Amino acid sequence: MAEKTCNLKIDIERCKGCLLCIEVCPVKILKASEHVNKRGIQYVVLTDPEKCTGCTLCAMMCPDCAITIE
Amino acid sequence: MKDAPTHYCPGCGHGLVHRLICECIDEMGLRDTTIAVAPVGCAVLAYDYWDFDTTEAAHGRTPAVATAIKRVHPKNLVFTYQGDGDLAAIGTAEIIHAGNRGENISVIFVNNGVYGMTGGQMAPTTLLGQRTATSQFTRRSDKEGFPLKIMEMMQVLPGVTYLERTSIHSPKEVINAKRAIKKSFQTQINGNGFSMVEIISPCPTYWGMTPVRSMKRIKEEVMEEYELGVVKDAS
Ligand SMILES: Cc1ncc(C[n+]2csc(CCOP(=O)(O)OP(=O)(O)O)c2C)c(N)n1
DSSP: OOOOOOOEEEOTTTOOOOOHHHHHOTTOOEEEEEEEOTTSOEEEEESOGGGOOOOOHHHHHOTTOOEEEO | OOSOOOOOOTTOHHHHHHHHHHHHHHHTTOTTTEEEEEOSSGGGGGGGTOSSEEEEOSTTOHHHHHHHHHHHOTTSEEEEEEEHHIIIIITHHHHHHHHHTTOSOEEEEEEOSEETTTTSEEOTTOOTTOOBTTBTTOOOHHHHOOOOOHHHHHHTOTTEEEEEEEEOSSHHHHHHHHHHHHHHHHHHHTTOOEEEEEEEOOOHHHHTSOHHHHHHHIIIIIHHHSOOEEEEEOO
C-alpha cells in the first residue's frame, strides 16, 4: 500500500453543509453524510482517504475553516 | 482566526474573506500591530472571529474611524471591512472622501449585492433584473437606477493608489483575492496611500439559491456586470 501523504480532517461541528468543497474536489472523495451534527446540519465526510492528493482546494473554498490538511 | 464557529449562513462569503485576511496578516507577521474597523452588516461581529485588535464603527463610517486611528497610530496596519450596503449606500460619502484625501488605509469591500443583515433588501450594487425584498418586480433602471460601481468612481481620484476587484467563486479566484489583500496591506506599509480591494461574494440566503449555485451565479451573471481585475495601480 502506498504511503499516505496527507491527512485531511473535517471538523463536523464547524461544517455547515454548504457543499462547496465537494464541488471543487478533483478526485471526488467528499460527500454529504447521512447523519447530522449537533446543529442538525448534514456535514461532509471523506469517503476515500487513500485517494486524497492533498491539493487543499476543499480547505481553500471552505467558508468555515472546517477542513484541515496536514 | 479565533477558534469560534461563525454565525454566518452556510456558504456565506464573509467567513472565507475573514480567513483570507487572517492568513495575510499571519503571513506578514502583523498580528500584534493590526487594527481593523468592523462594519454594520452581517460582519458586525467580525471581532469575535479575528485574533487582532478590532473596533466597530457606525453604519458606513468605518473609513472615517480608520482615518482617525491611522493618523494617531501611523505605524499600525489599519484596515476597514465593509459590505456593499455599508460602503456603497450609507457610507458612500465617507469612502469617497477618505479616498480623495489619500488616507493611508486599506479597505476590504465585500460586495454581495444585497443588504444581508436586515433581510436581503436591494443595495445600490444589486444587478438589474435581480429580485430582492425591496425590488419585488426585480431591479429596473428607470425606477431604481443602475448598479453602482464604486471602484470605477474612485479610479478618477488622484488620492487613490490601488484598486482591484476580485471574487471568491473558485479556488483560483480565492488565491487571487488573497494576493490582492496582501498587496493592499503592503501598499499601506510602504506608505503609498489609499487602497481598496473589492471582493464579489455570495449571499446564498438572499439570492435564494444553494451555495454551489451562488458561486456559479457570480461567474455567469455578477462578473458580467462587475469586471474583475486591477482598476487602478499607482503603487
Ligand atoms: C444608521 C443605520 N441605518 C440603518 C441600519 C440598518 N442596517 C443594518 S445592516 C444594514 C445593511 C448592511 O448591508 P451590507 O453592508 O451589504 O452588509 P451584509 O449584511 O450584506 O454583509 C442596514 C441598512 C443601521 N444599523 N444603522
